Amino acid sequence: MRTVVLKPGREARVRAGHPWIFSGAVAAGLDGAEPGEPVRVQAASGGYLAAGYCNPRTTIAVRVLTLEDEAIDAALVGRRVDRALALRRATLPPTLAAFRVVNGEGDQLPGVVVDRYDDFLVCQFLTAGAARLASAVVSALGERLAPRGVFERSEGSVRIEEGLPSARGVLAGEVPPPYLTIEEAGDRFLVDVVHGQKTGFFLDQRESRARVRELAPGRRVLNAFAYTGAFAIAAARAGAAEVVSVDTSRPALALAEAAWVANGLAPAAGRFVTADVFEFLRSTRERYDLVLVDPPPFVRRRRDVAPGLRGYKDVNLQAFRRLAPDGWLLTSCCSQHVSWAAFREVVAAAAADAGRTARVVAEAGQPVDHPVALAHPEGVYLKVLLLRA
Numbered sequence: 001m002r003t004v005v006l007k008p009g010r011e012a013r014v015r016a017g018h019p020w021i022f023s024g025a026v027a028a029g030l031d032g033a034e035p036g037e038p039v040r041v042q043a044a045s046g047g048y049l050a051a052g053y054c055n056p057r058t059t060i061a062v063r064v065l066t067l068e069d070e071a072i073d074a075a076l077v078g079r080r081v082d083r084a085l086a087l088r089r090a091t092l093p094p095t096l097a098a099f100r101v102v103n104g105e106g107d108q109l110p111g112v113v114v115d116r117y118d119d120f121l122v123c124q125f126l127t128a129g130a131a132r133l134a135s136a137v138v139s140a141l142g143e144r145l146a147p148r149g150v151f152e153r154s155e156g157s158v159r160i161e162e163g164l165p166s167a168r169g170v171l172a173g174e175v176p177p178p179y180l181t182i183e184e185a186g187d188r189f190l191v192d193v194v195h196g197q198k199t200g201f202f203l204d205q206r207e208s209r210a211r212v213r214e215l216a217p218g219r220r221v222l223n224a225f226a227y228t229g230a231f232a233i234a235a236a237r238a239g240a241a242e243v244v245s246v247d248t249s250r251p252a253l254a255l256a257e258a259a260w261v262a263n264g265l266a267p268a269a270g271r272f273v274t275a276d277v278f279e280f281l282r283s284t285r286e287r288y289d290l291v292l293v294d295p296p297p298f299v300r301r302r303r304d305v306a307p308g309l310r311g312y313k314d315v316n317l318q319a320f321r322r323l324a325p326d327g328w329l330l331t332s333c334c335s336q337h338v339s340w341a342a343f344r345e346v347v348a349a350a351a352a353d354a355g356r357t358a359r360v361v362a363e364a365g366q367p368v369d370h371p372v373a374l375a376h377p378e379g380v381y382l383k384v385l386l387l388r389a
Helices: 012-016 074-091 128-132 134-145 157-161 203-215 230-237 250-262 277-283 302-321 340-353
Strands: 002-006 020-022 026-028 038-042 048-054 060-066 098-103 112-117 120-125 149-154 167-173 180-184 187-191 220-224 242-247 270-274 288-293 323-333 359-364 383-388
Touching (some): 002 048, 012 048, 120 134, 128 134, 134 167, 203 230, 203 323, 220 230, 220 302, 230 242, 230 250, 230 288, 242 250, 250 270, 277 302, 302 340, 340 383
Parallel strands (some): 002 038, 220 242, 288 323
Antiparallel strands (some): 098 112, 180 187
8 A cells, every 4th residue: 555654743633533634744655646546644753644545636635534554445444334324323213214324524434425315325426535435335335224226426526626527327226216205204305316416305404404393383484495395394294374485496396396295285385486595585575484594505615705605694684684573594504614603703794784683592513414523623514593583
């Protein structure tokens, strides 16, 4: 296995458990390396530090899989999958059939994401090293979970930075049907794992949906950035008086409408509006008792933080203006590069500009099936505020 040597004084972060080694910390060993090649990492003094895989073309030169002196092989992958499944068994209800099985660095498999939708698994191999481990991951999953099918959705900006093309298709077993049906707290959701966003559904907002079920009864609900209507269905089945769902994607709303029918909900209780959320919020004069704001990431790169924060402020300003007196706002940010402090600051500024006095009732982040390594704050992306104003 190739050896990568760090510059003097650069070993502390690795020893502390941070899974990324940046190119500026590397003294030698990357010349001639192939993207995804397994490497041993040594301190400048010569002592062993870690093992992982490298990519000499990217800013993150090495992604660490282990601090032990061991091979990067199928046996290691199997142990990582076993540990990930043990965490889910210890923390999730045994009847839950839709959850994240592997969460990248948080499960010590950098670049690997696996979501379970009942009998099907959807995988993302987002880095060159993760792509090299794909067959071992699929094999380990098949042995432990026996899915009907394993489907790949390896796409996005990280793959581009890694020099990899997008990859989409069956890795094992059956082709998934056009729509999978999953259940959560009695709600039925339709998931398009082939064409939907990410792996098809936002499993990370499970706790927010539970909050919506608590708050929705008897209230008028606005579901902004509705996607396939999970919040809308959770609210309606919990007894909301009316739910208005807004999204720019007509195909996503069509799936939301189909899920609405599948749940036996009254057509008159739900309205689905294909529109730009910002324009809708500015143009309507209606007020809602519960407003849900769950936009896509406005900040995908660090250099986009300033314009992204303006977007978060604007959408929350308009949400406050559409909120009935003493109403509830559940607002989210899924941008990794936006800190908790920055998100709170822009939401507070939005409340002030709207002339609303808001109280933070609860805060939430990623659920238990989206773990984050303690030494890897970059793994935190989801931030949710529940406000009364």
